[in-house]
Amino acid sequence: MEPLKVGDRRVLERHEFPALFRALEGKGYRVVGPTVRDGAIVYDYLSGVDDLPIGWTDRQGGGTYRLERRNDRALFGYTVGPFAWKKFLYPPRERLWTANRTADSFVVTPEPTQGPPLAFFGMRACELAGVAIQDRVFLGGPVVDPGYAARRRRVLRIAVQCGQAGATCFCASMGTGPGVRAGGADIILTELLNGHRHHFLVEVGTPEGADVLAGVPLEPPAEDDNSRAQALVSATAASMGRTMNTDGIHDLLMKNLDHPRWEIVAKRCLSCTNCTMVCPTCFCSNQEEVPNLSVDTVERWRRWDSCFNLGLTEMHGQAVRKSGLSRYRQWLTHKLATWHDQFGTSGCVGCGRCITWCPVGIDLTEEVAAIRTAPTAPATSEAKT
Numbered sequence: 001m002e003p004l005k006v007g008d009r010r011v012l013e014r015h016e017f018p019a020l021f022r023a024l025e026g027k028g029y030r031v032v033g034p035t036v037r038d039g040a041i042v043y044d045y046l047s048g049v050d051d052l053p054i055g056w057t058d059r060q061g062g063g064t065y066r067l068e069r070r071n072d073r074a075l076f077g078y079t080v081g082p083f084a085w086k087k088f089l090y091p092p093r094e095r096l097w098t099a100n101r102t103a104d105s106f107v108v109t110p111e112p113t114q115g116p117p118l119a120f121f122g123m124r125a126c127e128l129a130g131v132a133i134q135d136r137v138f139l140g141g142p143v144v145d146p147g148y149a150a151r152r153r154r155v156l157r158i159a160v161q162c163g164q165a166g167a168t169c170f171c172a173s174m175g176t177g178p179g180v181r182a183g184g185a186d187i188i189l190t191e192l193l194n195g196h197r198h199h200f201l202v203e204v205g206t207p208e209g210a211d212v213l214a215g216v217p218l219e220p221p222a223e224d225d226n227s228r229a230q231a232l233v234s235a236t237a238a239s240m241g242r243t244m245n246t247d248g249i250h251d252l253l254m255k256n257l258d259h260p261r262w263e264i265v266a267k268r269c270l271s272c273t274n275c276t277m278v279c280p281t282c283f284c285s286n287q288e289e290v291p292n293l294s295v296d297t298v299e300r301w302r303r304w305d306s307c308f309n310l311g312l313t314e315m316h317g318q319a320v321r322k323s324g325l326s327r328y329r330q331w332l333t334h335k336l337a338t339w340h341d342q343f344g345t346s347g348c349v350g351c352g353r354c355i356t357w358c359p360v361g362i363d364l365t366e367e368v369a370a371i372r373t374a375p376t377a378p379a380t381s382e383a384k385t
């Protein structure tokens, strides 16, 4: 058979699916993907196909998440869980360097950045967009984050096109999904279940993907496999649980910084930081120095932080954003407005995690719609803090 090329499509039967795992391991990849743990579908290291959430689905809503059994044996019959891939590229807690005292100075040793190549198995379209946004943050500026860069170089992306939308999903509004654009991942899968037949349409996204697939038993697709995959993605796009009108959203939000809606949402917001922890694009962090008891060694650690924490903006003993109102407004306007000024894209990919995992069900699509329905006059330059 001719070698696979980028853009080629083939079929992988369900009973041959373990061969894809073996091919990845044969190329030296450690596979990370979805699995059921603690009542949720999370991303973790997988040892084989049986670790996938076979026959499970998730039911999500504002502030709610439940796993339920499906009436089939789908491998990817759910949407997205509480973990984004960022925890593998940008760990929640990471040592950056260690300094050791010498006789008359000190020596700083950066943290080593080597590690095994990882195969991110089961990435959704919105998640690929989330990683692309973090790439811009950590790699696209004048200072490149060395740890992120090293980990990102070692990742192979195996995407799955979504066959169902969750009640909090709105990637179609954000232009990030549910279909994966050609070449948007190294390998793109679409799961097709049809009565007794269970198979996958496999698209080669990059030469690295072709290299892995060379060791997998693939067949040419049937005539209707492509149209069925397309129909599945279109049906998913049409059944998004949420929508967001993004027309002129930058100016809409920035001209309504004193809108009464901010007061209403601030009364509900607990400043718990959940929305920022689960968000695939949020990147705020804090650094702390940790000395040993004899003070001859000190380590610098970075850990995730949140714009909902008072300490994030503390200067000279005072927080800049003292009120919950100002912190929620900062989060929302950064995501949807000033992120465009800073990075040239939206900071939201429409995954819906911040709605599902907000303990009081605050929903950014509702907040934007409320401001759009009754905008106030353009704000003064003195916004409330």
Ligand code: SF4
Pocket: 275, 278, 279, 280, 281, 335, 347, 348, 349, 350, 351, 352, 353, 354, 355, 364
């Ligand atoms: S803001 Fe909410 S919906 Fe948008 S990417 Fe972050 S978690 Fe997902």
Ligand code: SF4
Pocket: 268, 269, 270, 271, 272, 273, 274, 275, 276, 308, 354, 357, 358, 359, 360, 361, 362
């Ligand atoms: S919006 Fe919800 S998840 Fe975010 S800080 Fe407020 S209460 Fe927590």
